[in-house]
Amino acid sequence: MESVVETVKTGTSFLEEAKRRSGEDLSLCYQCLKCTAGCPTAPFMDVRPNNLIRMIQMGRKEEVLGSSAIWLCVSCETCGTRCPNKIDIGVLMDALREMAIEEGIPAKERNIHLLHEAFVQSIKRGGRVHEATMLIDYKLRSRDFLTDLIPGMMLFLKGKIPLFPSFIKGREEIKRIFEKCEKK
Numbered sequence: 001m002e003s004v005v006e007t008v009k010t011g012t013s014f015l016e017e018a019k020r021r022s023g024e025d026l027s028l029c030y031q032c033l034k035c036t037a038g039c040p041t042a043p044f045m046d047v048r049p050n051n052l053i054r055m056i057q058m059g060r061k062e063e064v065l066g067s068s069a070i071w072l073c074v075s076c077e078t079c080g081t082r083c084p085n086k087i088d089i090g091v092l093m094d095a096l097r098e099m100a101i102e103e104g105i106p107a108k109e110r111n112i113h114l115l116h117e118a119f120v121q122s123i124k125r126g127g128r129v130h131e132a133t134m135l136i137d138y139k140l141r142s143r144d145f146l147t148d149l150i151p152g153m154m155l156f157l158k159g160k161i162p163l164f165p166s167f168i169k170g171r172e173e174i175k176r177i178f179e180k181c182e183k184k
Ligand code: SF4
Pocket: 028, 029, 030, 031, 032, 033, 034, 035, 036, 049, 050, 053, 079, 082, 083, 084, 085, 086, 087
């Protein structure tokens, strides 16, 4: 069994690693709950964003990296905008997902990592997400062709999912950012 000293050491290193990777000073969080109150996906998370920060401070690495919360964050940045200490949990969630993948900790939600991959690839292609091709990419990766098919068709028929992608002007810059990140 891990000694108290080792637990403290592990906890400290997890906090430090999360801070280093995200660039967010998580020690500043004083649990005001403003992040969670504004988070659109918090009601569906097993651990609320403010609690996740507290668990990181306490070094509860396995629980944090194994939570569904880190995969359900949609990086909307509402938390970062509301936080009085300017802690951007969306950026932190990216870092935690990266750590979970490196540690081989699977996501609780089936295929959610494939959706994230399809999302990132869509940005890589056009500089912004194109929902139609992203969803086709996701369906091919997951081989789950039937889930959400009817709501997807309804959105398409209502013109909410454009057929053709619109690319941003700075696609070359986006390409360079991806190349730089992939080299790390
Ligand atoms: S809004 Fe900021 S300080 Fe408040 S609980 Fe969330 S992360 Fe902590």
